[in-house]
Amino acid sequence: MFDKILIANRGEIACRIARSCRRLGVAVAGVHSAADRDALHVREIGESLEIGAPPAAESYLCIERVIDAARRCGAQAVHPGFGFLAENAAFARAVEAAGLAFIGPAPQTIERLGDKASAKREAVAAGVPVVPGTQTASEDVATIVRSVRELALPVLLKAAAGGGGKGMRVIRSLDGVESEIASAMREARSAFGSPALIVEQMIERGRHVEVQIAGDGCGNVIHLLERECTLQRRHQKLVEEAPAAPLPKPLREALLADAVRLGERLAYRNVGTVEFIVQGDRYYFLEVNPRLQVEHPVTEEITGIDIVELMLRIAAGEGLGMSQADVTHRGHAVEVRICAEDPAAGFIPSTGRIAQLAFPPGVRVETGVDAGSEVTSWYDPMIAKLIVHAPSREAALDRMQRALAELSVLGVTTNGALLQRLLGLPETRSASFHTRLIDERIADWKLAADEPPVGAFAVAAYAWLSTQRGGPASGVWSSDALTGWTMADAGEGLAPIPALYLRAGAASAAIRFSARRSDGSLRLAVNQTPVELALRALGEDRYLALFGELRQRVRVVLDGGHIHVHDEVGAHSFEALPYLSYIGAQAEVSGDLRAPMMGMIVAVNAQPGDAVKAGDVVAVLESMKMEMRITAQADGVIESVHCRAGQTVERNAVVVKMKVGEGADPGNLEQEAKIA
Secondary structure, eight states: OOSEEEEOOOHHHHHHHHHHHHHHTOEEEEEEOGGGTTOHHHHHHSOEEEOSOSSGGGTTTOHHHHHHHHHHHTOSEEEOOSSTTTTOHHHHHHHHHTTOEESSSOHHHIIIIISHHHHHHHHHHTTOOBOSBOSSOBOOHHHHHHHHHHSOSSEEEEETTOOTTTTOEEEOOSTTHHHHHHHHHHHHHHHHSOOOEEEEEOOTTOEEEEEEEEEESSSOEEEEEEEEOOOEETTEEOEEEESOSOOOHHHHHHHHHHHHHHHHHTTOEEEEEEEEEEETTEEEEEEEEOSOOTTHHHHHHHHOOOHHHHHHHHHTTOOOOOOGGGOOOOSEEEEEEEESEEGGGTTEEOOEEOOEEEOOTTSEEEESOOTTOEEOSSSOOEEEEEEEEESSHHHHHHHHHHHHHHOEEESSOOSHHHHHHHHHOHHHHHTOOOTTHHHHHGGGSOOSOOOOOHHHHHHHHHHHHHHSTTSTTTOGGGOSSSTTTTSOOOSTTBOSSOOEEEEETTEEEEEEEBOOOTTSOEEEEETTEEEEEEEEEEETTEEEEEETTEEEEEEEEEETTEEEEEOSSOEEEEEEEEGGGOOOSOOOOOOEEEOSSSEEEEEEOOOTTOEEOTTOEEEEEEETTEEEEEEOSSSEEEEEEOOOTTOEEOTTOEEEEEEEOTTOOGGGOOSSOEEO
16 A cells, blocks of 8 residues: 555545545645635645646646645655546656556546547447447537537537536537537636537437446456436536436346446456446446546445545555455435535526535535635535435435535525425436436526525624624613614614614615613514514524524524524525615616626627627636626627636626617616626
């Protein structure tokens, strides 16, 4: 076994690899970008070398800097994790050329399988059925257009060098196909360093099933059973489970056998995943991920095999240490990906500071963040994975739904509520789902969170008052900060004028307070609704809210000018403003189109004087390896452009100013651009 390894990654996977290494007595060192100096993985690993600026291309994707870091820390081997350089054959070669062990497949295997086009050729040679389409990747738009025309629509564009849904586009019409190809190529280049695409027939309403394999590099290959990854949105996995939901026995056995046969053909070394699309009683090879998978924990939960340990032992020359007969499974496991994104706003990534993070007890958690961590636009928005294990599939789904209900993430918006909904769908429960289920149904779902209940406003107001000089601890009527409260009360002990204005999205409330009673309770009014309330501390950020005879546990976190409350409904974030400093609720509607979040402008499609129609894309922003389109919300004329391609812009920065044209509806022209 190795004495020391370098983990060439960040976030939750870096933390997870480090845990297995420490259990085995293997020392670890890590790497980080300038943006990650205070990241959890840096603190958990303990020894980490800074390798560049925040953009991944200048840090985590820089082969020379990673190799140099491995030399400087005295590592004997490098584990690439997933993403970044994990499927980069040049990186694997550079590691070995430096006299280090690469904890993954041989470089030549990555070349043959890591690229989707060559992987299809290998599958064909192994007799594994493949999806109709190209078997050669291309960076030429005209060539890709011809390939699209040769297949019956719909077709799928796929980044040849990567996965995770990035660089993928479904083409259902030839209108605008060149633009879609260019967009997919830009996204592929950003995420994987290569813009090359392949084109495949779109298999509609199929299931995504994958097989975990492991090989010793000498021709011995086994499988560690299969996983179900069907619940996806735009080809990005949201929920994974192992084993797969019920499959016909002959089909399942054929899948497993084909995955092993493909690995044997290549004398596969280390671990990898063979992915298939299943439609009815047929299946087709999709790709091979020659690396550790995001969803590997569900396989670990049902087999009891530590896949990271297996990777280390194979790389150290110890072989598989098991046969196929040794691989058994127990029960069922489910994993969900908690992402900092807002489903109600087109799944735009939610950047900012995590004010509070509380995971449910008794659940396996893989995370690379904690309270106080910054979610930036530089990297993937996944902040954690929750994994549960239970005796049956139904019990595992139930347990995950309960875990999601107990999860508390304050300060950024997450997809937690959406995941709860997905797990409760009849199609999920009956395993009648398919990969397009979410995309087909999501337009009819109400994704926006309900307005916070009056009780949440009241809890936020009480918490705010507790921070003011002269708050509940000393009696609100004596506060210097709450000017004007010494006027005669407005009845029921309430001040005649508000002292606080709370805003949560489109909802808002003016708050009036009474004097504090000796038991700590007070009366307050949320707009015109009176509430009796006291908060009793339960420890850390947990409180018991006493609404008269009603008792309710809540979490409350104050973060600068914001108050975060998590109650039985969910998480709510309030902006708190002293009422007399609150500047009008009516903001002047303008033609400013703003960046919805921090990111890099990759395309500008408008110039001063251009006439634009509502829905026209005026600029394209890239953030967290995803492209977002900033569109005009009304007909008008471009007055000025305040960005250029390659420029990094902050959230809410004005990128384009336009004059709303005659007949346009300026009421729809909000301060932030709509994301297409």
